[in-house]
Amino acid sequence: MIYVCSDIHGRYDLYLALLAQLLLKPSDTLYILGDVIDRGPDGIKILQDMMKRPNVVPILGNHEFTAAVCLPWLLDEVTEQSLAELDATRWAAIQEQLINGAGPTLRGLKALTQEQRREIIDYIREMELYAEVEVGGRNYVLVHAGLEHFSLGKPLEGYELSDFLFCRPRLGQNYGQDWFIVYGHTPSRLLRQQLGEVPSDGILFRGNQIAVDCGCGFGGPLGCLCLDTLEEIYTTNELKRNERASSP
Numbered sequence: 280m281i282y283v284c285s286d287i288h289g290r291y292d293l294y295l296a297l298l299a300q301l302l303l304k305p306s307d308t309l310y311i312l313g314d315v316i317d318r319g320p321d322g323i324k325i326l327q328d329m330m331k332r333p334n335v336v337p338i339l340g341n342h343e344f345t346a347a348v349c350l351p352w353l354l355d356e357v358t359e360q361s362l363a364e365l366d367a368t369r370w371a372a373i374q375e376q377l378i379n380g381a382g383p384t385l386r387g388l389k390a391l392t393q394e395q396r397r398e399i400i401d402y403i404r405e406m407e408l409y410a411e412v413e414v415g416g417r418n419y420v421l422v423h424a425g426l427e428h429f430s431l432g433k434p435l436e437g438y439e440l441s442d443f444l445f446c447r448p449r450l451g452q453n454y455g456q457d458w459f460i461v462y463g464h465t466p467s468r469l470l471r472q473q474l475g476e477v478p479s480d481g482i483l484f485r486g487n488q489i490a491v492d493c494g495c496g497f498g499g500p501l502g503c504l505c506l507d508t509l510e511e512i513y514t515t516n517e518l519k520r521n522e523r524a525s526s527p
């Protein structure tokens with residue numbers, strides 16, 4: 280079986296609960312479509328667990344991308360010279376990362392040895408931007424945020440990194456008929472609100488788009504889709520809705 284989930288955002292508890300529900304066999308694969316870290320407390324623990332599991336396959340999210348860019352500077356010993364070498368662009372990136380909930384991730388890294396930190400950064404740098412899978416006669420493209428600047432027939436290698444990582448979905452976009460795009464990044468509740476539908480956290484299916492981020496970083500459940508059976512699996516989330524942050 281092939282499973283997909285996304286945007287775990289530091290919720291190690293929900294990640295473990297999902298693994299307990301799935302009972303992955305060696306022949307199964309769980310794709311995690313990015314944003315494992317930040318916001319919640321234990322993103323680093325999740326990455327360290329994922330690294331040990333050959334059948335858990337990460338796709339790069341914007342939070343991992345930003346971390347891979349910022350962390351090497353932050354983890355170098357801070358000296359007068361290293362501070363002087365940080366230019367305005369790097370400062371801005373570090374500030375943005377902190378605003379986006381990187382505090383717990385930085386604290387998690389601080390508790391590790393330098394070698395463990397390097398392993399995590401190397402693991403992030405090896406993450407792919409997308410995966411293509413064929414399951415049950417259906418073709419799926421798995422990405423973090425969607426596919427910006429889409430044009431029919433353009434090969435996936437032709438897209439920019441930012442096209443996969445930062446865009447907001449266009450639910451009316453026609454991607455052609457012979458494949459499905461599966462993404463996270465934007466919680467399905469927000470998408471339903473934009474559509475004027477009753478807000479709820481379940482996985483959203485629209486045409487050939489499937490939005491699997493159920494907002495577990497904001498009080499929703501962690502959702503997971505089995506691509507073979509289209510079964511939806513959810514973990515509960517005890518975080519109260521009024522503890523939600525305001526943006527994804």
Ligand SMILES: [Mn+2]
Binds near residue numbers: 314342424463464465
């Ligand atoms: Mn994201």
